[in-house]
Amino acid sequence: MQQSKRKATKNNFFPLLFFQNLLTSTMDACAYFETVSEVYDSWERVKRVENYQETVGIALFDKMFMLAPDEEWGMFTWNREDFQNKDEKFMTFAKKFVRMLDMAIDMLGPDMEIVEEQMYELGGAHQRYGVLPVHFDIMGRALALVLADLLGDRFTATTKSSWKSVYGFMSTTMIQGSVGI
Numbered sequence: 737m738q739q740s741k742r743k744a745t746k747n748n749f750f751p752l753l754f755f756q757n758l759l760t761s762t763m764d765a766c767a768y769f770e771t772v773s774e775v776y777d778s779w780e781r782v783k784r785v786e787n788y789q790e791t792v793g794i795a796l797f798d799k800m801f802m803l804a805p806d807e808e809w810g811m812f813t814w815n816r817e818d819f820q821n822k823d824e825k826f827m828t829f830a831k832k833f834v835r836m837l838d839m840a841i842d843m844l845g846p847d848m849e850i851v852e853e854q855m856y857e858l859g860g861a862h863q864r865y866g867v868l869p870v871h872f873d874i875m876g877r878a879l880a881l882v883l884a885d886l887l888g889d890r891f892t893a894t895t896k897s898s899w900k901s902v903y904g905f906m907s908t909t910m911i912q913g914s915v916g917i
């Protein structure tokens with residue numbers, strides 16, 4: 737990936753501070769590792785669901801439409817009718833969308849500065865797709881509902897808060913990248 741124009745700073749939003757502060761001591765590094773592991777492990781579990789890309793893709797858009805019934809989602813090449821009919825156009829995109837999450841989770845590694853730079857670059861690309869900050873918020877809430885449905889009892893309070901931290905970090909950095917701060 738291209739080198740980011742912006743380096744990590746200590747002045748970012750809460751999730752970023754949360755992550756960076758976690759890395760300041762050995763114990764904190766353990767907490768960071770546990771948070772990321774929790775997300776990895778639960779995502780691996782989701783990936784065991786049959787045809788998970790289709791299943792998660794459909795469920796995610798279902799929740800997104802439910803949470804934001806008036807949103808236009810103009811960045812997509814398909815419309816709600818395509819979604820309702822599970823048209824090829826929608827299904828291809830839905831799978832791509834889930835692969836997008838896969839890629840992002842794979843990016844989470846031991847070096848938060850590298851991850852942050854990648855997310856920041858990705859945010860710039862999303863701004864060009866027409867994705868707005870509000871869409872990240874809707875997607876975060878939709879994702880939590882989908883994970884709760886698919887993981888059932890395994891979506892524990894710890895799993896939920898780990899996803900909240902990780903998604904918060906990713907989306908905040910991407911939004912910063914999309915607005916160029």
Ligand code: HEM
Nearest residue numbers: 811836837839840858861862865867871872875906907910
């Ligand atoms: C933390 C949240 C998100 C992550 C980590 C993420 C990640 C990605 C990745 C890795 C790609 C493929 C690489 C690229 O095109 O640069 C992508 C593409 C894309 N994303 Fe996201 N994304 C997020 C949120 C969103 C949201 C909220 C929307 C809109 C509702 C969105 C819409 C798109 C679109 C339209 C594409 C282009 C797909 C295409 O090539 O047709 N993303 N995203």
